[in-house]
Amino acid sequence: MLVRMSTSTAGPAIQVRGLEKSYKELRVLRGVDFEVARGSIFALLGSNGAGKTTVVRILSTLLRADAGDARVNGFDVGARAADVRESISLTGQFAAVDEILSGRENLVMIARLRHLREPGAVADDLLRRFSLTEAGGRRVATYSGGMRRRLDIAMSLIGNPPVIFLDEPTTGLDPEARIEVWDAVKELARGGTTVLLTTQYLDEAEQLADRIAILHRGRIIVDGTLAELKRLLPPAEVEYVEKQPSLEDVYFAVVGDAAEKE
Template sequence: MTTAIHVSGLRKAFGDKTVLDGIDLEVAAGTVFSLLGPNGAGKTTTVNVLTTLMRADAGTVRVAGHDVNSETKAVRATIGVTGQFAAVDELLTGRENLQLMADLRRVADGGRVIDRLLERFDLAEAAPKLVSTYSGGMRRKLDLAMTLVGDPSIIFLDEPTTGLDPRSRRTMWDIIRELLADGVTIFLTTQYLEEADQLADRIAVLDQGRLVAQGTPDELKRLVPGGHVRLRFAKPGDLDAAARLFAGSTRDVESLTLRVPTDGDTESLRVLLNQLHDNAIAVEDFSVHTPDLDDVFLALTGRTNVELTK
């Protein structure tokens, strides 16, 4: 894969406050890269630098192969940006908002492009209505449709689902997956850990201006201990026998369950099940539990997901 975004030694301060303190990251073309972090971590500042809206104090940033400082126009020609709040004009209709963007970007055959986007985002019926009558979810969809005018190859989504209801959020996820299938590169910032887990190929965790971890969702989860297999038995005798077999396990006599620590990989599961079989211990049910991104955040930043999403 080619590299869509390359960042090295990125630094940014506002007065005495350092917001970004030496950020290094790389985003492969045609993937979803998610930047996670609590409020004030520097996510929006990162996006502003990468999209030429703000100049860094130090470091190098290349987007689509272009330097964001010396090749600003070339960068802007290849990207689309959807900010934290829908950048739509409430005094215009949905179609007029898209037409305005098409005119600004000098899109050839703008009418056809607008019709296609209205259909894609299920906004054709609402197109002649003023945006002031739109719901929050409709505004976010229109905002993203406006971002796609001009067919950008890299899209920056800065907390695109903040404030949306669960149904609208999942609709936005489907749209992001469709863009990915079309080969678009997506740089996503979010406070919703489930969103990153569902969408991202790679995740970087930003805390107090520094990247504290990078990797795939599964790689990040493996950084945190706490994985276990939960075994449920039909007889107390089987529970007792299994508890003696697995050192460090924790039993629940009332529910006849046993919690056995494991990293959850296939080899460790195979060994565990073989041990039960070899000792003629019958298991009624078992399930594998691994740490989620909430656990990762708590371990890396000392913040819980409840604090994150305030």
Template sequence: MTTESIIACAGLRFAYGTAEVIHGIDLTVGRGDLFALLGTNGAGKTTALELLLGERRAGGGTIRVLGRDPWLARRAVAGEVGVVPQEGGCAPDLTVRETVRLWLRLRGRRDVAGPAAALIDELRLTDRATRRVRQLSGGERRRLDLAVALCGDPPLLILDEPTSGLDPQSRLHTWQVLRERSRRGTTILFSTHYLEEAEELADRVAIMDAGRLALCATVDEVRRSGSLTEVFHRIAGTEVTL
């Protein structure tokens, strides 16, 4: 991890009509960070990620992703960011293999057979390679979403609840995949409802509460004042089911 900023937000604001839902966020994610974004439902996590991806236009403040404004340079930013959205969108009639090969081609790869096989194996989908997406379980689709995000080895991953719906074994394996990518220099920003996931996986965490950034710190800094679960509970003021 270095001090170079891959994501930088200053005074970020966004409103749906007259209802402001993001209130002046300042956030920096450095190169190589494994960064967790936490918050209860409605805290603003998904909206914040959509702003970073250029899917929504900020109502105030500034955003830079890989040095660019994601709204003004959405196509350029999209070419360098691997995304797992909250709801996956892989074509249901393609097979797993066809899906990964297609995305590798879209990322500019010509020789796709070997890289596709490697990604499918990395996400433990080899025995599902010839199955159509619509035939996969929810957890298998989520692993395919991550395989698609990893196509082309993007320098930045933005993942919205990437382990939602996974069984415990698959979740642990996904953590291993993300840790390895981080060790290789990929910057990863992910949202999650699982506090133990953030505490075990992330280097740094941010907690959103009602559209505001209530805390941004390293996991070690958070632990000095209690477990992440305790700190989250104090900020959010609600019980969290792990």
């Protein structure tokens, strides 16, 4: 079952049609379709092994699909891989920062590698945007998990890529650190960056995403805004008080329904 909701009229930053990928006999992706509007946060929600990271690896040109079409920032990921890589930044499940260097030194290093003018000014601006100015001179080894993640995301913004992939960015973080990362992701969207976020946390998708797609056993089984997804389930009435369904209710309902139809 695929429940398709309305889509934005703006030109999409990401377009995926019929994406398939198998590893020998294991079919990881079985015809994935979705679009991501420019400047929005799109959450790809699913359990471990659903295929979320495989989708991100294909879209970031690290893996070739067996079938289907995918475009990022208007470029075909197969035919225009170099243009796609210039348009994106990818942040994996663990912070890729140098713990020996300070936060500012990490940012300056990446800015220099990308041949940007005034790398110090670039670093200072990102430290300010992600509330790391006071910690900028400290070694990253002294940072909390949330601070490292925020620095990692800040590093991914160097060069102003229009599209950022965040693959389960809060894995292993405590609740306070997760909220810090959520604030950083919201900052990205406020700046006009398109964010594709993969997560297995229902509350994370609920807090951050403009649109949510649920990936289950290699297929998108529902795709819409949080309000649209909640309307898939009827509200429950308890003593004349209407209870709206949560994203958790929607998730387990559509995943269970999809499993019964297979």
